[in-house]
Amino acid sequence: MMEFRDLKTQYEKYKEEIDAAIHEVITNAHFIGGKEVAELEQQLADYVGVKHCITCANGTEAMTLVMMAWDIKAGDAVFVPDFTFFSTGEIVSFRGATPVFVDVDRDTFNIDPVKLEQAIVKTLEEGKLTPKVVIPVDLFGLPANHGEIAGIAEKYNLLVLEDGAQGFGGNIKGKRACSFGNAATTSFFPAKPLGCYGDGGAIFTNDGDLAKLLKSLKIHGKGEDKYDNVRVGVNSRLDTIQAAILKVKLKAFIDHELDDVNRAYQLYNERLTGVVETPIIPDGYYSSFAQYTIKLKNKEERDELQAKLKERGIPSMIYYVKPMHEQGAFSDLQFTDDDFAVTNELCDTVLSLPMHPYLSVEEIDKICNVIKA
Structure with missing residues (x-):
């Protein structure tokens, strides 16, 4: 039987390295927050070309955390492509905000910048919602038209969250996916370009204050430590075994x-x-x-x-x-x-x-x- 995405052959090729990486985590018994997590975050940030990478439980949580950090709430409009996976719109409604769906470009499958601007103008004219964020999706591995989207976002004072769940590894003239917008997210779901053996996700940004806030929000709104809680957060961490697996797979991905x-x-x-x-x-x-x-x-x-x-x-x-x-x-x-x-x-x-x-x-x-x- 042919595989749609062949994770079995990949494992056979890297079995020794993956098994050794998992074994080391089990031997050290640092299952949450082990050294592999910080090492992976540094490697991912270096690869993408941004200052900060914050790993978390999955790609959906990654986007939710950014929405929390940006205080997106009821009355806010968030512009999302109509042709994408459910989570891109779900995370907007989850925060009480309203997703505004935008048609896509037939050639690229990605959000159509012309229709995006029309949707923003229409929302402003209706006056019921406040446009806050646009979430371009890098669908099927192809980065969205981030140049034009950035110009539109600037014109209407919107934040941009790049949903790079499928886009990790893509680029535009050498600038890598997950380095666009004010923040970007990706997913390490097993079938993604870079996948782990379970759920996992990450957030990328050059904004130091945002990175600090995200690190707090993902661990129960922690302050100095997890027993000093300065805000209400969530529990959304990438576990050490997944980080260890991803370190091996990231090397293969790049090589x-x-x-x-x-x-x-x-x-x-x-x-x-x-x-x-x-x-x-x-x-x-x-x-x-x-x-x-x-x-x-x-x-x-x-x-x-x-x-x-x-x-x-x-x-x-x-x-x-x-x-x-x-x-x-x-x-x-x-x-x-x-x-x-x-x-x-x-x-x-x-x-x-x-x-x-x-x-x-x-x-x-x-x-x-x-x-x-």
């Missing part, structure tokens, strides 16, 4: 995995260009390919192809079947369906194919032959 996943992208494109719509990577952008996502002509063609791949033992996934504005949890929000034409189309036509650094040419040939047939 070859990013290159290998981009090689797989090239091989797919060579075989599928002109057959289906293949991913578009704009000039100057580099994707870490959390997913390799093609577009079909319509829902029927997409669903038929997915069934044919399944018959041949080839896994595929639909990200995302349902747009944010149609999620039941957001049914109390007011919007016009016509504002989400691109997202509505994408939900019916996208299909993500197996994508990981350990994909063989034979596997890619097999997948592409089924698609061509």
